[in-house]
Amino acid sequence: MTNETISVDQLSGWLTRFNDLVTEQVSYLTELDSAIGDADHGSNMTRGMSAVVEKIQASPAGTVDELFTGAGMTLVTSVGGASGPLYGTFFLRIGATAGPVGTLDAPGLASALRAGLGGVVARGKAEVGDKTMFDVLAPALDAFDAALAGSSDIPSAARAAYSAAQTGRDATQALLARKGRASYLGERSIGHIDPGAASTSLLFQALAETLGKE
């Protein structure tokens, strides 16, 4: 294993890269949301993540819980809609699980991410196949855990997670939405990628790219 731990600076870099990606893809996310939602996912995510990055730049976090609790609260209070509480809860749970540490080892990162997923489920009550961000988050974390169990290092596991995330994102196209505003479309939601699934895929792209730079 070449990379046993991940530092708070690398995790800050992850969130910064995620902000870059949602900013680059803002029109794409909004376009997806126009088809089956209310056309605000791109602007909501960029508003929230740029506030997160401003906060990181103004006062860099010293510990993992400080970083993610700050990011989670910023999203919860600046985004509104459904994506603010869902992404916010994801980061808040990561922070609470990681605790006041400067680095995470691979099992520590895996369990923090897993707790984040638990938070999303508790808040959004989504299940597999409901056509939500859960359909990316769950398979990505399964791939992450499987890669670590197969003695991959953290960057390789992150790449495996991103690969599973893309598959999960694309698979939402064929699904019938059962949660959120898209669910009112019924059959008409089929044929469109879920915008939340697309932004969650960017989250794993950001993680893979940030660690890939090592």
Added chain:
Amino acid sequence: MKVNQEVPDMKKLINSPETVLADSLAGVAAAHPDLRVDHANRIIFRATPKAAGKVALLSGGGTGHEPLHGGFVGEGMLDAACAGAIFTSPTPDQMLEATKVVDRGAGVLHIVKNYTGDVMNFEIGAELAAAETGIKVAVVVVNDDVAVEDSSFTAGRRGVGTTVLLEKIAGAAAEEGRDLAAVAAVAQKVNESGRSMGVALTSCTVPSAGKPTFVLPDDEMEIGVGIHGEPGRRRVPLAGAAEVARQLVEPILSDLDFTGAPTIVMLNGLGGTPLIELYVMYAEVRKILDAAGITVARSLVGNYITALDMAGCSVTILKADDDLLRLWDAPVNTSGLRWGI
């Protein structure tokens, strides 16, 4: 005085899409001395809080449904309304702040329309209030839209017209001095007894998008539309008022038996339809209800829960009883509803 010379790129009376909410709150504050606007937190309060010991009512939601909710803040209805961005739920810190300010020691009822974002943001707001303050919070989630058929396979029925009637009736119950559990029970009863259905003749235009949310051909209408321009049950050929009334009222009557009780009926405009057409529609709705043997005890016709500039209307029918009628008739003094004072 310096005048903003910027010309918006759509035909709306705005300075810019980014400032619509703040600019409209400035107008609310200037027009209504009975209200106090917290511009930083985007909350509309009563200028004079109600008496200590009474239950307070808090609602809120995305902007674009005016007069809901800010127009219903005042004596006999809400104590505060949190304003979100257009069609986007307000955030939990707003609900926390509003809950702290309006509590008069008897607890706060949160009135939430059933949309995924609204429910989650109010939920976090209530959790924060419980953790930080210990204020008692009760919640009623309004879900009265019969257009949503498969509610077990969706986010559930949406909160629409019944919200207006609920805020009035629960507000009167709180004003009478009923405790939090009793006020919440009245609110729950209104939600369970109210049903709504809407129709759009045109889309609405969200200022930040600058173009209509959907395209509806000149000879079609969308039956069962929501209040955010989200699609309805089906698109059908445009029809006259009598036929539109039938398509709105029938699904409501087949969802709940309204016979044998006095009802309150609201014919609500969605923002882009003149009052004369709403009265034409109301006459048609009454013919259907009379023929069905339904007793209409009270009526409300006008724009109360809108979807920006959408043309169209919704019908709400509430199965009432003597208590609910008495609470409906109680004095109310808000910019959106005012009688008995």
